[in-house]
Amino acid sequence: MRASLQRHFYVAQRATALLLAPLVVVHLVLIMIAVKNGLTADEILSRTRGNVLWAVFYGLFVVAAAVHAPLGVRNVLREWTPLSQQLVDAFCVFLFLLLLLAGLRAVVAVY
Amino acid sequence: MTNKISVSIWRGKSDGEYQTYEVELRENQTVLDIVTEVQRQHEPSLAYRFACRVGVCGSCAMTVNGVPRWTCRTHVNQVTKNNSLTIGPLRNLPVIKDLVVDMxxxxxxxxxxxxxxxxxxxxxxxxxxxxxxxxxxxxxxxxxxxxxxxxxxxxxxxxxxxxxxxxxxxxxxxxxxxxxxxxxxxxxxxxxxxxxxxxxxxxxxxxxxxxxxxxxxxxxxxxxxxxxxxxGLPKTGAVESNKIDTGADRES
CATH class of the missing domain: 1.10.1060.10 (Alpha-helical ferredoxin)
Structure with missing residues (x-):
């Protein structure tokens, strides 16, 4: 693997961590407010349907998480398991695609 | 006050064991001095590595009471615990013999x-x-x-x-x-x-x-x-001048 790619991975993981920190805070606060009077699908959909702001917010959240998590998992697997680098990389590409597609599908579904 | 110190030194390869020696305490004694004394007075086959003895060459590092140290600049009175010392090879490197690791x-x-x-x-x-x-x-x-x-x-x-x-x-x-x-x-x-x-x-x-x-x-x-x-790459500053005044450019 190209060495410069590794440097970009490093930057991507730290940059997405920086991005995820405020997004997670907003997400957690939203959950606390949303469940205050009981949580229903109607209530969620009434908030998200046609709301571009929430779609962008959670779209960004999904992309950041999809980039951040596989890179972290890659480091852990590389450091702590005897798995080959190719296998670890392949798994992390799969994880990236899974998180990205499943996450974006959910964002689109509630928009 | 005792004038002896109990020194446990690693003997053998990675599957070796510590052996204990009673070594005379002296003033201004370094851990390297102790190892040298053990080799000269007690255990001629003890393998260890050193060269300069003044903290320049970096060849005498060992694990002293569980801590990696340069032994030539480590005074015994700074590291002795309960009048005893435990000296082993450096961690994370293969042991060749006794206190010598493969670098x-x-x-x-x-x-x-x-x-x-x-x-x-x-x-x-x-x-x-x-x-x-x-x-x-x-x-x-x-x-x-x-x-x-x-x-x-x-x-x-x-x-x-x-x-x-x-x-x-x-x-x-x-x-x-x-x-x-x-x-x-x-x-x-x-x-x-x-x-x-x-x-x-x-x-x-x-x-x-x-x-x-x-x-x-x-x-x-x-x-x-x-x-x-x-x-990005750190700024290093410009090379001040890369010309050496050899006198060749001077007008005669």
Whole structure:
């Protein structure tokens, strides 16, 4: 693997961590407010349907998480398991695609 | 007050064991003095490594009471616990015999990590004059005095569990290279520092800095390398003048 790619991975993981920190805070606060009077699908959909702001917010959240998590998992697997680098990389590409597609599908579904 | 000290010294290879010797205590005695006395008076077959005895060559590092140290500059009265000493080989390196470890993996990783200088000039070019005030020189100064003793390598837990990790000394060296105005292709050097087992593997535990006998801070060098991923290569400052006054250009 190209060495410069590794440097970009490093930057991507730290940059997405920086991005995820405020997004997670907003997400957690939203959950606390949303469940205050009981949580229903109607209530969620009434908030998200046609709301571009929430779609962008959670779209960004999904992309950041999809980039951040596989890179972290890659480091852990590389450091702590005897798995080959190719296998670890392949798994992390799969994880990236899974998180990205499943996450974006959910964002689109509630928009 | 007793004038003897109980010294346990590792004997054998990795499957060896500690053997205990009673050694006379003297004034201004270093741990290396103790090991030498054991070898000369008690155990002629004891293997250990030293050269300069004044903290320059970096060859006498051992584990003393569980801590990696340069033994020639470690006074016995600073480290003795309950009138006893335990001296073993450096951690994280294969034991050849007794207190001697194989340094090959340590130096091999320097090479693999790309921690060696590559200049762009020949012996026929003028010598670069680097200002002592340039930012690059100052940054390199902070890490340049490494004596290759492998104390940091031995102290590092990440080295212990991750075979691919280059270790603090190699990464500290890379930081001095990216600050060296004469180093060519610094971007490639920096990229090499981010390869698997490079600075991204450091967990910032700081054991290297805590134990470095010449008080360098590999942790800071590694942190600076990581920052370079975002900030780009550090500014080193211009070469002040790369001409040597040989007198040839002067008008006669």
């Amino acid at each position: 090959k993996p340590f130096f091999k990783k320097w090479q693999t990590a790309g921690a060696s200088f590559t200049g762009g000039k020949t012996r026929h070019d003028p010598v670069a004059t680097i200002s002592s005030e340039s930012p690059g020189r100052k940054a390199a100064d902070a890490g340049i005095e490494c004596i290759n003793c492998a104390v940091c390598y031995s102290a590092c837990d990440v080295v212990g569990w991750d075979d691919s990790y280059a270790g603090p000394a190699a990464l500290n060296r890379i930081w001095t290279l990216v600050n060296d105005e004469r180093q060519v292709n610094k971007r490639a050097v920096l990229d090499a520092a981010f390869a698997d087992g490079g600075c991204g593997s450091c967990h910032s535990q700081g054991n290297c800095t805590r134990h470095c006998p010449v008080e360098l801070s590999p942790s800071e060098s590694i942190a600076a390398l990581k920052r370079s991923a975002f900030m």
